[in-house]
Amino acid sequence: WILPVAVGLIAAAIALARITTSGKFGKVMWAEDGYHFLSCAVDPGGLSCIFEPIESYLLVVPRIVSMPMGVIDISNSAAWAEVVSCTLAGITAAFVTWRARTFPFGPWVSGATGLSIVMLAIFGAEVLGSIANAQWFLVAIALWALLPKLASKSSDGTAIVDTIAVLLVGLTSPGTFCLAPFALWRYFASKPGSRSIFRPTLQQ
Helix, strand or coil, rough: CCHHHHHHHHHHHHHHHHHHHCCCCCCCHHHHHHHHHHHHCCCCCCHHHCCCCCCCCCCCCHHHHHHHCCCHHHHHHHHHHHHHHHHHHHHHHHHHHHCCCCCCCCCHHHHHHHHHHHHCCCHHHCCCCCCCHHHHHHHHHHHHHHCCCCCCCCCCHHHHHHHHHHHHHHHHCCHHHHHHHHHHHHHHHCCCCCCCCCCCCCCC
């Protein structure tokens, strides 16, 4: 657990540093973060809008983590959104690193794979600083949760974590639908007699 946690913390720090160096930290509230999430958080009946679709798709995780904006000083909402978004990026990096370690990769490759979540040039201040855009980071969690484990058998604990991860990402990002082939791969990679897409072991 040390490597994934370390990578997650470093990734979150890098994401926050990239926003800070852009000069926009705490000054901009991007897209849905203000119009949808902040207004939902300050609404007395805000919990009812967690499953309210935006442009026909759900953003459940961003809506949930936006709820504290309803109790903090509204002038700090932009900073909160950016810190939370960077935290979600760090969590994604930690998860990817953890699951990459189930493959025959060394710690350096696994760590670099996790850090790539926040190091891509395309992820600028708007992407890294918007809770709404966390949906694109979270797809990486679903992807690695669905990939068959090559190095070891899947434990019940890992199966539960993978299941919850895929469920939450599925309720958050429309990009999850693109992962259907990986879900099928994980199913057919399972041992005969134990064909659960959440408990795979590739046959040697």
